[in-house]
Amino acid sequence: MQFKEVSDMQDEANKVTPERFLREKNLVAERFIPFSRATLWRRVGEGKFPQPIRMHGRITAWRQSEVVAWQLAQIGGAAS
Numbered sequence: 247m248q249f250k251e252v253s254d255m256q257d258e259a260n261k262v263t264p265e266r267f268l269r270e271k272n273l274v275a276e277r278f279i280p281f282s283r284a285t286l287w288r289r290v291g292e293g294k295f296p297q298p299i300r301m302h303g304r305i306t307a308w309r310q311s312e313v314v315a316w317q318l319a320q321i322g323g324a325a326s
Contacts, residue, residue: 267299267307278313 270286273279279286279295289295296316298306 266310267301268310268313269305269307270298273308273313278317 268278270283273286274283281289286295290297296308296312298308300306
């Protein structure tokens with residue numbers, strides 16, 4: 247059995263970027279989205295905004311990568 251060197255393992259770990267999750271309060275308070283909490287949930291229900299992930303119990307969050315992709319799509323759609 248071959249074992250990896252610790253430095254090789256650290257290099258691999260440094261290449262992995264963990265996903266950041268955004269809670270509703272972060273989306274609204276930090277202005278990730280240009281609309282209210284009520285509009286956020288309406289758009290989620292309409293399929294016009296990414297679905298949140300249920301983390302635990304009543305805790306939900308959005309993947310930052312999906313929110314950024316949505317933002318970029320909005321910019322691209324506005325430019326067309």
